[in-house]
Amino acid sequence: MNPPTDSSDALRARKSIERSVSMADVAKLAGVSGQTVSRVANGHSNVDATTRDRVLDAMKTLGYRPNVAARALRTGRSGSIGVIMFSLSTFGNRKTLDAIAMAAADEGYATTLIPILHPSQGAVSDAFVRLSEQAVDGVVIVIEAHVLDSAEIVLPAGLPVVIVDSDAGERYTVVDTDQYQGAQLATQHLLDLGHPQVWHISGPPSSFSAARRTQSWRATLEAANIVPPPVLIGDWSTTSGYELAQSLVARPEVTAIFAANDQMALGAMMAIHEAGREIPASISVVGFDDTEESGAFWPPLTTIHQDFVAVGRLCIDKLIAEIVGGHDTTGTTLVATRLVARSSTAPLGGTPH
Amino acid sequence: MNPPTDSSDALRARKSIERSVSMADVAKLAGVSGQTVSRVANGHSNVDATTRDRVLDAMKTLGYRPNVAARALRTGRSGSIGVIMFSLSTFGNRKTLDAIAMAAADEGYATTLIPILHPSQGAVSDAFVRLSEQAVDGVVIVIEAHVLDSAEIVLPAGLPVVIVDSDAGERYTVVDTDQYQGAQLATQHLLDLGHPQVWHISGPPSSFSAARRTQSWRATLEAANIVPPPVLIGDWSTTSGYELAQSLVARPEVTAIFAANDQMALGAMMAIHEAGREIPASISVVGFDDTEESGAFWPPLTTIHQDFVAVGRLCIDKLIAEIVGGHDTTGTTLVATRLVARSSTAPLGGTPH
DNA sequence: CCATATCATGTTTACGTGAACATGCAACAA
DNA sequence: TTGTTGCATGTTCACGTAAACATGATATGG
Numbered sequence: 001m002n003p004p005t006d007s008s009d010a011l012r013a014r015k016s017i018e019r020s021v022s023m024a025d026v027a028k029l030a031g032v033s034g035q036t037v038s039r040v041a042n043g044h045s046n047v048d049a050t051t052r053d054r055v056l057d058a059m060k061t062l063g064y065r066p067n068v069a070a071r072a073l074r075t076g077r078s079g080s081i082g083v084i085m086f087s088l089s090t091f092g093n094r095k096t097l098d099a100i101a102m103a104a105a106d107e108g109y110a111t112t113l114i115p116i117l118h119p120s121q122g123a124v125s126d127a128f129v130r131l132s133e134q135a136v137d138g139v140v141i142v143i144e145a146h147v148l149d150s151a152e153i154v155l156p157a158g159l160p161v162v163i164v165d166s167d168a169g170e171r172y173t174v175v176d177t178d179q180y181q182g183a184q185l186a187t188q189h190l191l192d193l194g195h196p197q198v199w200h201i202s203g204p205p206s207s208f209s210a211a212r213r214t215q216s217w218r219a220t221l222e223a224a225n226i227v228p229p230p231v232l233i234g235d236w237s238t239t240s241g242y243e244l245a246q247s248l249v250a251r252p253e254v255t256a257i258f259a260a261n262d263q264m265a266l267g268a269m270m271a272i273h274e275a276g277r278e279i280p281a282s283i284s285v286v287g288f289d290d291t292e293e294s295g296a297f298w299p300p301l302t303t304i305h306q307d308f309v310a311v312g313r314l315c316i317d318k319l320i321a322e323i324v325g326g327h328d329t330t331g332t333t334l335v336a337t338r339l340v341a342r343s344s345t346a347p348l349g350g351t352p353h
Numbered sequence: 354m355n356p357p358t359d360s361s362d363a364l365r366a367r368k369s370i371e372r373s374v375s376m377a378d379v380a381k382l383a384g385v386s387g388q389t390v391s392r393v394a395n396g397h398s399n400v401d402a403t404t405r406d407r408v409l410d411a412m413k414t415l416g417y418r419p420n421v422a423a424r425a426l427r428t429g430r431s432g433s434i435g436v437i438m439f440s441l442s443t444f445g446n447r448k449t450l451d452a453i454a455m456a457a458a459d460e461g462y463a464t465t466l467i468p469i470l471h472p473s474q475g476a477v478s479d480a481f482v483r484l485s486e487q488a489v490d491g492v493v494i495v496i497e498a499h500v501l502d503s504a505e506i507v508l509p510a511g512l513p514v515v516i517v518d519s520d521a522g523e524r525y526t527v528v529d530t531d532q533y534q535g536a537q538l539a540t541q542h543l544l545d546l547g548h549p550q551v552w553h554i555s556g557p558p559s560s561f562s563a564a565r566r567t568q569s570w571r572a573t574l575e576a577a578n579i580v581p582p583p584v585l586i587g588d589w590s591t592t593s594g595y596e597l598a599q600s601l602v603a604r605p606e607v608t609a610i611f612a613a614n615d616q617m618a619l620g621a622m623m624a625i626h627e628a629g630r631e632i633p634a635s636i637s638v639v640g641f642d643d644t645e646e647s648g649a650f651w652p653p654l655t656t657i658h659q660d661f662v663a664v665g666r667l668c669i670d671k672l673i674a675e676i677v678g679g680h681d682t683t684g685t686t687l688v689a690t691r692l693v694a695r696s697s698t699a700p701l702g703g704t705p706h
Numbered sequence: 707c708c709a710t711a712t713c714a715t716g717t718t719t720a721c722g723t724g725a726a727c728a729t730g731c732a733a734c735a736a
Numbered sequence: 737t738t739g740t741t742g743c744a745t746g747t748t749c750a751c752g753t754a755a756a757c758a759t760g761a762t763a764t765g766g
Contacts, residue, residue: 020509022752033716038754048714069425069488070752073721078422080465080487088441088451089645098441101468110487111466112433115454134433134463135421156373238649263646270649292442293616296591296623298651375722386746391724401744423722426751710764717758728747735740 021062030058041066078135080110081319084127085142087115090236091261091289092177092209092306093142096164099312100140107320112136116143132156138319140164160322162315165208169332173322175314179209182304182337183216186258186286189302189339191224193284194348195256201232201244201268203260210236213260213288234264241267249275255283255348262287262294262303269297269344280346290340300342310335374415383411394419431488433463434672437480438495440468443589444614444642445562445659446495449517452665453493460673465489469496485509491672493517513675515668518561522685526675528667532562535657535690536569539611539639542655542692544577546637547701548609554585554597554621556613563589566613566641587617594620602628608636608701615640615647615656622650622697633699643693653695663688 023041027034032055039047040055047055058064072078081104088094101111112134116127124143131139138160155161162173190198200217203210214231221228232248234240241264248254249272259265265287272283279285279299287294290305314333322329376390383390385408392400393408400408411417425431434457441447454464465487469480477496484492491513508514515526543551553570556563567584574581585601587593594617601607602625612618618640625636632638632652640647643658667686675682 036715046714065485067752068486069422069431072422073426074753087455088447094441094447101466102440102470105468105470105483110483113454113464113466115458117455117458130458130463132418133421238646242649266646267649270651273651293591293619293646296595296620298623298626389745399744420722427723
């Protein structure tokens with residue numbers, strides 16, 4: 001049992017762990033008012049050079065660090081940006097998060113991750129509850145917008161938002177890779193190589209990116225007066241690519257496959273290998289993403305490179321503009337992709353490499 | 354319903370974007386004091402059931418959300434856990450972060466990402482400055498500890514810390530995959546298949562995991578009375594695996610390669626293919642990580658599976674224990690790996706599959 | 707010379723919360 | 737009855753910061 005201590009020493013010692021240096025401490029040491037310390041800390045101009053140096057010295061001596069909680073309470077700004085996404089399982093999410101975090105750090109913002117445990121309605125709502133409890137100045141949402149619509153989700157009013165992987169450009173600020181252009185590039189590349197038809201392994205329809213890529217693939221074929229074959233609907237995983245491709249490889253007329261991401265392309269290539277057909281001599285394969293590994297697949301995969309760094313940068317730039325500007329904006333900004341031609345594609349009937 | 358508004362209407366309207374519902378608003382509506390609202394919000398028991406319901410109703414009506422900044426200022430707890438790591442470029446980092454974020458969310462903590470732009474001394478120090486400016490209750494550091502030592506880094510005193518990828522168990526709480534056991538599993542697997550020697554493509558020496566795997570590989574060979582060949586030092590990338598393996602594949606006596614991660618294993622397999630040798634008939638390859646794709650490599654890669662979910666869970670559990678307990682702990686907790694045998698390994702001189 | 711503008715700096719206050727302490731009421735024992 | 741206990745609830749205050757306002761000193765113009 002703990003009898004109350006007469007002197008506050010014991011408590012002090014225990015609390016001192018958390019106890020940090022405040023403006024008042026700095027002010028005392030520098031012989032100025034707290035307000036002057038505040039001015040120096042925030043880089044205001046109207047402070048005498050001598051005084052400023054004295055304050056800076058005191059800060060350094062005491063190891064002063066501003067208390068963000070107090071600052072956030074006072075100013076309503078937390079210096080933190082929230083990111084809501086399903087788990088980091090997809091390559092795109094992971095790269096996007098990475099790029100956002102880097103760009104945010106660059107601008108002096110921290111990144112608060114608000115993961116969604118499983119893609120259920122309730123879990124998404126939970127994420128927004130957690131979000132509204134966290135002090136964030138803005139949010140980047142990396143979930144297709146229709147999920148937002150279907151859930152009874154209320155974005156805190158006036159909270160700046162940028163959405164990735166969505167077509168909600170009329171209502172929100174949207175930044176994304178130009179999925180349409182990318183898929184066109186992939187499909188056209190195969191057509192240009194002389195393939196009379198291009199089969200497509202798509203991502204899950206719940207993903208806007210996936211739907212958009214499929215749409216573009218279809219349009220590109222139709223523009224070439226080709227009737228698109230049925231879509232094979234995958235779920236981004238190598239396994240799904242493998243299983244779906246198995247139905248294709250037995251048919252000799254299938255000579256070109258466009259997979260909606262590199263992982264499914266990898267799975268498809270595995271099925272092709274197992275069927276004893278040659279890539280690209282017998283079948284050409286194009287992926288989408290350009291992961292770090294795809295250049296080392298066997299054979300090295302022709303794919304669409306996404307510029308995630310640019311996407312992340314734009315997200316943060318637009319978000320900060322909204323935060324500082326104080327008003328919501330709308331509109332869609334797309335980042336172009338480029339085709340990375342490697343050895344998994346060749347002219348119809350052509351030779352590898 | 355709405356209380357009559359006074360002359361400050363215009364200002365109010367403009368500010369109302371950020372202006373959120375406070376305890377005072379709830380208190381007024383429920384006809385109680387702010388303190389009672391606080392008690393309800395924090396689940397204290399000494400509130401009459403009737404009163405509690407009235408307050409909860411008012412909260413719901415107004416859409417009350419506690420202000421974390423104010424709470425953090427008052428309590429010294431932010432409900433947020435910081436994660437410091439180099440960019441998400443490695444599979445391990447990415448999975449670890451994912452697991453940490455999930456486990457933290459599960460415990461009601463947000464995850465604040467503090468990325469390090471480039472692995473320079475200054476950048477690491479910067480991260481710690483940003484850290485100390487962010488209100489976090491604890492930190493998970495996913496950087497080898499010797500980097501911490503070499504930089505003039507001061508961890509805020511008393512801040513609970515858990516370190517991943519380190520051997521600093523005597524000074525900190527360390528959670529990690531059992532790298533040693535994993536590398537032993539990999540090496541022994543190849544020896545058990547009858548290979549007289551196992552070559553090793555390692556990760557960068559700056560990584561503790563890499564060093565540890567190399568150490569274990571060497572020890573396992575020595576325990577079998579085999580003199581380890583020179584280590585080939587890679588950098589985790591497929592490219593490095595590819596380039597390093599090229600020097601190996603020309604030598605027929607090389608029949609077994611243990612790469613310190615799946616990406617380098619993939620690169621090595623590419624070099625093997627290009628040299629015209631068969632996997633696993635002519636050379637066996639083992640990786641480390643068990644990425645989502647490795648089962649679809651050609652051939653499917655035998656590798657060491659890491660349980661990142663367990664690592665993340667343990668990080669958070671131990672961190673929260675320190676946060677709640679209020680005292681630092683030390684000690685190392687290792688999570689076991691398991692061998693996933695696929696088709697990239699076979700008995701010496703054996704047949705594929 | 708004084709009036710006034712200018713600028714560095716100090717003082718007061720409020721942001722929203724929750725701990726500590728105060729109050730008031732009901733139940734109960736003596 | 738009256739004091740005592742226990743419990744629900746209210747009041748006061750401080751956390752660290754920065755905006756708003758106040759002050760006092762110096763420079764400038766007529």
